[in-house]
Amino acid sequence: MPAHATPADLYRHSLRLLLDKNIPAWVGLWAEDGIIEFPFAPKGWPTRLEGKEAIAAYMRHYPDHIDLHDFPEVQIHDTTAPDRIVVELRGVGRLVETGGPFDMRYIAVVTVHDGLITSYRDYWNPTILQEPGTDFARSAR
Template sequence: MPATTSPADLYRHSLQLLLDKDIPAWVGLWADDGVMEFPFAPPNWPERLEGREAIAAYMRDYPDHIDLHDFPDLRIHRTTDAGTIVVEMRGVGRMVETGGPFEMTYIAVVTVQDGRFTSYRDYWNPLAVHEPGMNFTASDAR
């Protein structure tokens, strides 16, 4: 994606890469020193990933655990900072190991600089991973 890409367009592109299970290309959208945070992470889950390499390691096996099918209800809100957006969305698919349904609601605060993600605070619901059929553990997230 060119450096002139808006944060909203970059984010939409990143979702398509996740649906395509192209994790290396998704990681390539990150700045070298990008930071991904999970403010509501349960115990023994990562709360903060610093740098593209840490984010790559975290996401590497994601498609082996969750088969994403769609991101319905996507809403991207601009902020007073042109490089920062707030995203509301739902991810749906299936859990690879069990075949059970996967559905997660997300709110994220995302900052983009020079066409790359520099900060991503993911306010996902950790209680949802304990719902029936959602056999997703902290080791799955790494």
């Protein structure tokens, strides 16, 4: 992605890379000192990852657990800060281990500087971990 790409362009590109299961390229969109936060993470799950290396380690096996098929709902909202967007999205696919469905809604607050993601707050729904018949808790970690 060119450094002059908008945060929305970069984010859309990141979704395409996730669907392509190209985790190394997805990690390549991050600044070396990038931070991802999970404010609603349940006990035992990470709440904050600091640095590209930590993010890469966390995401390395993502496709082994979740097989994303589509992001059928994506709304990107500009903010008064030109380097920040708020995203509402829904990801669908299947849990690799069980073959069960994966259907998750997210809100993300993403900051981009010089064409790289510097901050990502991922407000995902931890209640899916408690849904009967899902093995998400064991599959996603």
